[in-house]
Amino acid sequence: MSNQFLDQITQRRTIYAIGKNVNQTPEHLTDLIQTAIKQSPSSFNSQSSRAVILFNGESEKFWNLVAEKLKSYAKDEENASKTAAKMASFAAGIGTVLFFEDMDVVKGLQEQFPSYAENFPIWAEHSTAIAQFAVWTALHTDGIGASLQHYNPIVDEQVHAEWDIPASWNLRAQLAFGSIEGEAKAKGFMDDAARFKVFQ
Template identity: 35%
Template sequence: MHSSETVSFSAATRARRSRRALKATSSVPDSVIVDLVESTLLNVPSAFNSQTTRISILLHDNHRKLWTLTGDVLLNEIGEKLYTARNGHMPSTKEKMATFGNAYGTILFWDDLAAIKQFKDEAPGIYKDKCEEWATQSNGMHQYHIWVALETFGLGASLQHYNPLVDEHVRKIWGQPAEWALRAQMVFGTPVPGAPLPEKIQKVPVEKRLNVFGAIIENGT
């Protein structure tokens, strides 16, 4: 691991938030980001080792181009009035695009539909109806693994979903295969100091979400 990775995984899990106020700087070299994503693809599990998740990394000018493109697509889709409108204290769509563009990079998460079809074709009959679900689960694990890992580097991130509106444009500009379906866009960068963060609210008590059977709890009753 990189020398600046001093935060434990558990601590990073607790600290992780959707951080939108980000600067176009990074605490680690681009090579570390690339190594992280490569390690994620090599080590995060998938059902039957189907390996259906694909990832693209956009940095610097490519990152900014993505959010300019996304803004243009949304402006064309919803019109200038809605694009620039604010809802109370919430930023407008135009302001959101500028905020995302001001970050350091974006990681794109895709599903390879051809690989999912092959997975489904080769799966035992009793599992065929689960293959799409398992592919979605694996993609989500890739997203979460990278999100928490970025936190250990001192980087913040938020997960956006402007797919499928931008899929075709992104595939064309960056030469991504037609069989890839975009699932999420993770914007990351250095958190702006002092930017407010939402509290992690537990809507349902953990006691109602966790069942434990047979555990021996030391120093417990």
């Protein structure tokens, strides 16, 4: 079966080896990221997803904050060294997208539609996941490698202070991106029979 969209998501992979050797300008990449998020669906068209796009030194600053915070979790010097190297690999890219969900929007929907109140936080998670996937795939189609990380909530306080983030924005994920400097690992798949049921 030939399908352009399926071809793109099939080729998209987690790329850990990233660099700053990109031809696209920050303006181009910003437009790409913003468009991908704006066109991502959300429950009740709530548009609850938010993003902070960090380039170059600002992206490095974020990963330095994470590295500093993780020092307190290191069990020994070897573990600390590995963690520092991992954070440096993310900082080596051209940028990072910080994905948030605006909980004021979620609370507003809960008040407006009380019968669905318990579902809106769940649906907000769906919204951010779709936005993350859309951005990741859009970057891939532009020849940019990326990996999705989750160092929230350990750096939430520092992030909110450093970039003046509204208190209602809840950090959900971080996408480090840049030039592709190494191949992705092979991806295995479980048997379809264990994953899908089809009735006709």
